[in-house]
Amino acid sequence: MTFAASPVAVVLGAVLLDLVLGDPRALPHPVVGIGELISSLESPLRRLIPNARVAGVMLLVITVGVSYALAASLIYAASLLAPAAGFAVALYLAWVSLAARSLHLESAKVVRALQDGDLPAARVALSYIVGRETAELDEPEIIRGAVETVAENTGDGVIAPLFYLVLGGPALAIAYKAVNTLDSMVGYKNERYLDFGWASARFDDVANYLPARLTGVLMVLAAPLCGLSGGGAWRILRRDGRNHSSPNSGFPEAAAAGALGVRLGGANRYFGKIVEKPTIGDSLLPLSQATYASVVRLMYGSEALLVAGWIALVALFKL
Template sequence: MMAVNAHIAIVICAVLLDLVLGDPRALPHPVVGIGELISALEGPLRRRIPNLRVAGVVLLIVTVGVCYALAASLIYAAYLLAPAAGFIASLYLAWVSLAARSLHEESAKVARALRNGDLPAARLALSYIVGRETAELDEPEIIRGAVETVAENTGDGVIAPLFYLVLGGPALAIAYKAVNTLDSMVGYKNERYLEFGWASARFDDLANYLPARLTGLLMVLAAPMCGLNGGGAWRILRRDGRNHSSPNSGFPEAAAAGALGVRLGGANRYFGKVVEKPTIGDPLLPLSQASYEGVVRLMYGSEALLVAAWVVLLALL
């Protein structure tokens, strides 16, 4: 019972720390170390393993394995020193695995620039959080980019790490962050990474399979509490959840689009080329500041629902 109570306390405290303080940028951050490990491994693996897919599989196994082992060893060693030290180590790793506050802060820079009537600043702020070109976007398209980013990252930046934290503790949450970082660094479909990053991209899809669908359902349930359309969220989730090149990203985007009454997807420009993506949702309302504010409420509401449901489930069991 003590272990369960400690786990509950770690999860709740980590969520609160993230909400109040965001990323502890003045302290060592595991994701920075994960990125450095990936960069250090890439060159030697490419040189020593001619088959790039095999090299990519080794990169995935070594990176995730090392990150999980280091996190688990740190927690174990800290608990050997003192229960309080173990709790603090666990809490810190849990805290840095979550990103709701950071996602809100970075996307809010876009909304703030638009409120100030500064389109160039809004385009620049958006360029830091999306992969598409932003230099020629008008205000509705800028808002679409911000809404899509918050919706998608509610899945892989908020709900997924929280899901793995709840399921297996801080070490598993850090292992998930390693998977996510691998995908963001080598999971590209370009000449350099198509083969080498194949395993990382596919494993990221697998790791996000359940969390993405859970995120969609949580958004449906959270929508009425956030002053949004729960019925619309459910309808669009079912209809358009698979209208995306990613096997996972469409689910939170569809639920958000339905809750907000807006249409997402459509044309995006990448490296000078226009890519037509499937549309998600119906344009019942124009994309506006209210759309952005609504998707942020959905993010926080979904996170709160997951924590509450987990605590209630443990209490019932």
């Protein structure tokens, strides 16, 4: 049994495994292997290809191509041994491409520290999931960081891999994770990676273009089901979706801000300097621990809507 034979079983199984067990870090993980491949290719490519941008393009092509080919080959080879083996491999690769539970668990550490009255611990926990400096943040700013992280990563950590999983199976989802990993490792605008990581950063933008906007729409639809404002989500999504340095991240953040009735964005400190970012949303409600709980519900609600909508389409086309 391959993905093509039972896509619904693979997707539902992967989503349930992610929700119940989270990321299986104790088992061999494709993303770890992808990271090692990227690290092993950087120096040889830089030596062989003097033009850093061309070398970066080759890194992108090799990494994504190898990731897709290996995933597809593993599923195919396992299915030749036994249909159940092919299904199991497809299920595992689909499972490790999803990250809703991990996003929830990591961000929850921040709020748990606040609930314990330990502001320094909350700042440390937040520093693991955001790029800004956190050492001097007060509770509302810590909450803002956690909410922004969950909102943004609902797009590229939850909806995007699920989108590619239902679109092209586990191999395509793993290829997307390769793009994501490339961006996180070499997609920086510093001296070392400005040219070498250019292709990876731009391709990550392309890969997330549709999923980011889909995430915004899913949040609008999920908001009333989660006890939040669907109208607010739609209004702020349309108004502030482009108020972000990223061409994609603003859409889920805007929809979340509108649904929650809060303002995101604004001033952040990076390397000792204050960076003023455009604001997203209106301050109708204060940023609180309840805000964080609501954005987590919104994340899961958006994921559930995508799964339900896809299953309905599969059933419709089978009729």
